[in-house]
Amino acid sequence: MNNIFQLVYQQSIEQPFKAAIIYEEQHITYHELIDKVLILSAYFKSKGLTAGQRIALFAPNGPEYAIVLLSAAKLGLAVVPLPITLKGHALENAMKSIPVAATVAWSSVSQQLLGTGLAQPENLITLNRCVSKETLWGDVFESGLKDDDKTVDTTELPFILTMTSGSTGTPKPIILTQECKIKRAFDATINYYDLTQDEVVLVSTPLYHSLAQRGLLMPLMLGATSVILPKFNVAKWFNVIEKYRVSFLFAVSSQLDMLVDNIELAKDMSSLNCIVSSSAVLALDTKEKLVKQFDCQLHECYGASEVGVVTDFCLNSHSDKQGSVGKALPFVKLKIINEQHQLVGAGEVGQIMCQSKTEFAGYLKMPEKTKLAYDEQGYFATGDLGYLDEDGFLYYVGRNNDVISSGGINVYPQDIESTIKMHPDVADCVAFAYPDKQFGEVIKVVYTTQSDSLDVNELKKLCLHELTDYQQPRYFERVDSLAKSSLGKILRQSVKSLFGGKG
Structure with missing residues (x-):
């Protein structure tokens, strides 16, 4: 299996001058993107970084995210994406729970890291302005020194380490390999929604979340175009769709709530083929408004960071199932169990358990917690409550501890x-x-x-x-x-x- 870098590199050979990324009027071709990736890879090598080591990434939405992720994919490095708003004890807990060999950060974070000794200048790249004696992002690319295009098999190595507990409590990092991310991109997205190289995909959620990362990397692996919004803004969301003829996007339920309430700002939405909602269950009235206001396929999916997308529901179909989050994807098995770990019947509420080919590689340095996350049959315990109806449609009820x-x-x-x-x-x-x-x-x-x-x-x-x-x-x-x-x-x-x- 080719790794993520190789998949995108192949696109730079086949269609070098096609726009890979559009950000704030800036068009970056596949050729230009790979050039920057090879320069950053050479820089990381010059700092002694090798496969298996980790990079912390504190960056706002922008092309820098793709360049860091693809460089890491080439070298077999793991990226720890974190919000630039992290501070104080939360920042300290995050950095100490996952020791990193290098950090790429916004200046506000760099200042905190240097001031507390959580990072050293020689292992830090600041994106926007220099804080002390660390390297500035722009200076990395002044050298023009490029890595070669050769790469080793890095698909089974950790690629993304995602915190599951947020900024409070003890962080529980989950390991996502490149193989996992590739399967989530192709099996759970490209193949499932019949996407092609002609897609223009909008990313409007923060890139430190896995949903946005898929929206960024998936089109690049496919050979399509990714349009990145710096931040979600209703008017800009509508304008970008019209301007760049966006055809596919992931959205979170709160965004869709705002969009349907401000539909008067929309102009030409005819390019949209598919919208997929994630992160929280859509309200019934929002679903009804979406179907009425958008002339495209509308989907709602349910999943978990550890296993990826589990079910999908098409809002345009099955009007009698509108409270459901859909059926299991073709490569997913579902079951509902009670507190005694016994299967329950249709319509009975219990814990949602699943098996999937897109599951994670475990919790970092937590083998016991990883083992306890599964039952004897290899089903992952989501911690969510729900029930299956007679037709196999899943209904989400809430978190177990709620x-x-x-x-x-x-x-x-x-x-x-x-x-x-x-x-x-x-x-x-x-x-x-x-x-x-x-x-x-x-x-x-x-x-x-x-x-x-x-x-x-x-x-x-x-x-x-x-x-x-x-x-x-x-x-x-x-x-x-x-x-x-x-x-x-x-x-x-x-x-x-x-x-x-x-x-």
Whole structure:
């Protein structure tokens, strides 16, 4: 199997002057991209970096991401992508949990790393402006010294190390090999959605997330074009699609919520063939608006960092299954088990377990945790709850540790949240367990609104009409905002901690 560098290098031979990357009016051809990759590879070699070593990458969205990833793929290095907003103890924990041989960083991060001794100038490249005596990104390419185009088999070596626990708690890095990333690009994306070299793929989520990395690397391996947005912006999203005739993209649910609410900004969307939503379940009203407003294939997928995409649901089909996240991909096996690890029947909620050819290579230096992540049959425990219907469609209910046990009855937050979001004035909400002497746990809901006029009694009446007795929230609290990740996904644990949640 060719590695990722070899796949992209082949495109530079076959179509050297085709645009590989478009970023802020800048068009980088395949020939120009590979030239920069070979220069950076030569620089890494001059610093003594060899296969198996690791590079920390703190970079905003831009072509630099592709150049670093492809250089690492060529040399067999592993990249640890991290947000440039990381600071303090979170930054220290991330750097100490995965020792690296070199770092490529934005100046704000470089300053912190040098100031705390977490990086040395000789092993640091700063992207935008020099902080001390480290190397500046632009100076690397002044030499023009290029590595040769030869490469060893690096497909089974660690390529991406992704943190699964975010910036809090003990980091649990998952290992993704090049082989894994190639399979996710081809089997779970290119082949599944019938993509071709004519695609123009938009990347609008932060590149330190695996979803955006696939949006960047997949078209380059295919020989298509990747368009990178510096940051998500509704108006710019619509403009870029029209300007560059974008045909395919991944989006997160929070982005799609904003897009359907600002559809008047859209002009010519006729180039779009397929939109794939990921990261969180779409609200039913958002799904309905998407189907109505976009004349293209619309998909929602469910997955996990460790195993990649597990299921896919086409919103344009199966109108009777709109609450589902779809069926297992052709190379995925699914099962639902209860707390005794026994299979449950159709319609019964349990933990989602899966087998996939796109699974990770384990948690870094955590063999016991890796082993415990699987059952005896080799199924990965996702930690998510859901159920399968009689037709094999999966329905996601929530995280295992989000379940509310009220009076001994399990209540699933998503059931509460989807009901409350039915109110047109509710912007977002989180339902969680709140301590109670009589029942152990009761339900509390914190919510944000579109205006200040919403009477909480309207929400109580809505819940009484739509939910059973044990699902009724005891407490409601309107808040100005809910903590969210850079992908717009609500940080449930932060919300629960801030507003008195249990567990």
